[in-house]
Amino acid sequence: MSTTRAPHALDYDSYHYFAVTLFSVSSLENLISNLPDKIDYVGQIGELKDxxxxxxxxxxxxxxETRRTLKTISGVENVEHQCLADWDENWNVVNT
Known part of the structure; x- marks a missing residue:
């Protein structure tokens, strides 16, 4: 699994990005397999495993609407919309 650590490589003009926090690491496979159409998995956030x-x-x-939809997936604890300002100097998300 890749780690998302380079916001400059993300296309904020074309895409909305969402940080999804899981109740446990074991929820990851369920989340990925149940992502709605038009929502794509990008990678892990920083060093976090959940x-x-x-x-x-x-x-x-x-x-x-997308936040509400993602929150209905089993194992999802929280969903936050992310923007370029949400990344720290080490390219980790700081507002999850």
Whole structure:
């Protein structure tokens, strides 16, 4: 599994990104296999094993609707929309 550590490589003009915190690492496989259409797995966030980054095209979704949809997946604890300002100097998400 890859680790997402380079926000400059992410396309904030075309995509919305969401940090998804899981109740446990074992929930990861369930989440990935149950992602709705138009939402793609990007990778783990920093060194965290229970948080991942997903993306969806801006033209396809509403931010709040996407957050609510992701929260309905079994094993998801929290979902936060991410922007470029949410990354620290080491390219880790700071606002999950």
């Amino acid at each position: 948080a991942i980054l997903v993306k969806c095209e801006k033209s396809d979704v509403d931010i709040e």
